[in-house]
Amino acid sequence: MKSRLMAIWNFYVEGFRAMTWGRQLWLLILLKVVILFVLLRGFFFRPTLAGKSEEQRIEYIGNQLTKR
């Protein structure tokens, strides 16, 4: 079992080490993830219902739907 897990681990490690043009793509993915989760999610996309309990959410949405 342990040797099988090691083989899988080595498969990924060697694969990443042998990458040529793929490194550029990984950098791109990392850059995008940072922009998405740190910049956008952190500063601009706070869920409207965040910090509310289940009851408060029901109350809030109920009011939103009946008072429009």
Next chain:
Amino acid sequence: MVETALVDWSRLQFALTAGYHWLFVPLTLGLAVIMATMESIYVATGDEFWKRTTKFWMKIFAINFAVGIATGIILEFEFGTNWSNYSWFVGDIFGAPLAIEGIFAFFMEATFFAVMFFGWEKVSKRFHLAATWLTGIGAAISAVWILIANAWMQNPVGMEFNPDTVRHEMVDFWALVFNPVAVSKFFHSVFSGWMTGAIFVIGISSWYLLKRRETRFALSSIRVAAIVGIVGTLAVMFSGDSSGVHAAKYQPMKLAAAEGLEEGGPRAPFSIVPGVEIPAMLSILATHDVDGYVPGINNILDGYTTPDGERHLSADEKIERGRIALEAFASYRELKDSDPEAAAVARQTLDENIEYFGYGYIDSKEELVPPVTLVYWAFRVMVYVGGFLLMLMVVVLWLERRNRLKDMRWLLWVAMLSIPLVYLAGQAGWIVAEVGRQPWVIDGLLPVKAAVSSVSVAVVQTTFWLFVAIFTLFLVIEMRIMIKAIKQGPNIETK
């Protein structure tokens, strides 16, 4: 009352992100099938040429995948921030199933993607081939639930509204999964991806032929891509036919808008362009019956009775029942703790009128008509461009088989310049589906103006322009990397 500007900017923002996401998804779906087919030929014949051909298209697949990955996450952010009323109201359909699917598809893709790229010399040929096919299947699977959710919004089945939680709850899982709209939407979307992949491969291969480079690689790629593309396009046509029948049945206003049909009836005509019609063709397409009744915009607004005697309420009657439902919902919430008997009456009134709940937010019946000109032309762009691309693939395949394609330079130019057209057709299809169902987020249950969160318009405008900047940047980066990889080429003939 929410501001119109807030609704419009929120819609624009969502349309931008969804449209951007759909630039990458279809190419992933289509290229996966094409490169898996090429690798299957390699495994069957043992010819190293096919291995190199597969590897080149795999590289293009990876570039597209890397830039497209996680673009769908932005839509999730928007659900929580800009569409919180909607996200809560839909209940079970989003959330857990979407998360499970995402995790399943992620692990499936992460595992087989790694084998596909790292495993050429490390696993057996057959195992590698299985990994390539499973990467493609994983990509298609990751589209299943989001399309089921989208189909539910077009034709809400299998769920019931619970006024205590203000959410919809699943009551019939299989009705939801096998919602007819979901089935045709899934196949229509996935096979349109095959078309996209095929036209992309044919276009790039044509460029190599124009440059008189990689001739065998280009012609072989064109052959495989054209076959996949023709099969995909035929499947798109069949699933599109089902979509038309479903639109007639569940969203007649969308169909009437797509046709610009003001007054309908039996033997309804299909509009080729404004002023040019094929008699009875719309009835055939929408009902598979030359005498089939297709209501027009005015019929739907004024109410109509189909030849089999089924009466459809007018817009005013639906709006009235919607207001009754909304008032009953408000009364139920107010009375449920203080006066259970009165609350039970309100609940019953709500249940009897829930089908028209969303109409309670509609101020005038004109609001129920989607932007006709946009939907009409988007439909025609989708269909005519799709028809042109099918013809192109048939002609290209025919000439390739007769060894005449590489000398038809004008046709190679046409094929190369058709790459943007397939994207145009895909985007136009989504415009028909999504603009055509306006004003609804959930058909009959929730209009966009009730679904949008009470957030500042300025914040939505800021994020919209931020997205424009970020998306443009990533698109430029992707195109540069892709063009570089294409210019470099597979270098098969120099090996």
